[in-house]
Amino acid sequence: MAMKGVLRPGHIQLRVLDLEESVKFYGDVLGLVETGRDKQGRVYFKAWDERDHNSVILRQADMAGVDFFAFKVDGKAALDKFDADLRAYGLATERIAAGELLETGERVRFELPTGHKIELYAEKTDVGNGMPYLNPEAWTPAAEHGIAPLRMDHALLYGPDIEKAQAILVDVLGFYLVEHVLLEDGKTDLAIWLSCSTKAHDLAFVRHAEPGKLHHIAFQLESWEKVLRAADIMAMNKVTIDIGPTRHGITRGTTIYAFDPSGNRFETYSGGYSSYPDWKPITWTIDEVGRGIFYHDRKLNDAFLSVVT
């Protein structure tokens, strides 16, 4: 299958309360690679195995949370087409000049009805993963520094009108629904998991009264054993763990939820199944949502629906 259009999650800009404390956390505990700092004071990171210049950008602010979440698209023509299609759909879009984010091309920004700013871009400098394109090794020392995920993988966002966000992502940007949880009425979705690729999710939403909230940003690890190693590293560094190591019923990923020093939740996960656009979505009913979210405990913890930034 050729991947066209929207390729993958590309970057997230997170607000942190104490920049240097957070830089230490993202660099040494999570084990991302710092790739730059800009004139605004923002700090740029990538996971060691990612090839583009940045995937996580930290901005010091007086409140935690997410500024924007972005997807890379397959070329400038696709970027222009999506911009036109979004406007034709009735959404306002904004063009942000190349270079406003380091080593990143022009971005098209719009806001989902859930209150989240989403960006599309086509170009970001390939700085490589530390290994050559000709006859590389299997990994580098950076693969063992801290938790050291392979990539920034997906996000779970909380906000109202998730069905309107779903319509935009599916009808305009080519995403498809992989799994969803129905509320008591058997019709309205509490939560949706959407993919633009063959991953079980690239972006997920939970219905929530307050707009623009971040539930978690997820980082992919290679194996369940690496998830357990991540838990050890969290313990050694007194990281607040929300839940895990455990498994999700939905997407079947093995996981830990934990918090960064500003209270932004992050996930270190591995596994989950591959999905395809022709597959039928999987449906969960509200009475089984506990097993869907946390497969072993078979119930939600108090924080799942209430603790967001």
Add this chain to the structure above:
Amino acid sequence: MANFTVTIENTNEVFRTSDRNTVLEGMAALGRKGIPVGCSGGGCGVCKIEVLSGTYRKRVMSRAHISVEDEESHRVLACRIWATSDLRLKVIGKIQRSVSRGAPEAGAAQSPMPG
């Protein structure tokens, strides 16, 4: 290490804390089932309290939950303060429900789902 006594006015419960542990860590150590400790990083706001008397050391907290006026009125996040004297406090954040639930004079039962 200095030790202090913290009184939770909502339930008249008392616990000992040190200047090394946040007030939230002391509250969580009461072992009440269902206290959502939250993010413990000053970001999510669930552990909002009002300090009625006493002094404390604090770290930066999200303005989404603690306004300048809140901070001046000693409405803070329990995860970002450390007692420097005995404290009396009132729980006002989302954890209030869990603190009151299961306490000696517990209020009405709350539906656990969905929040």
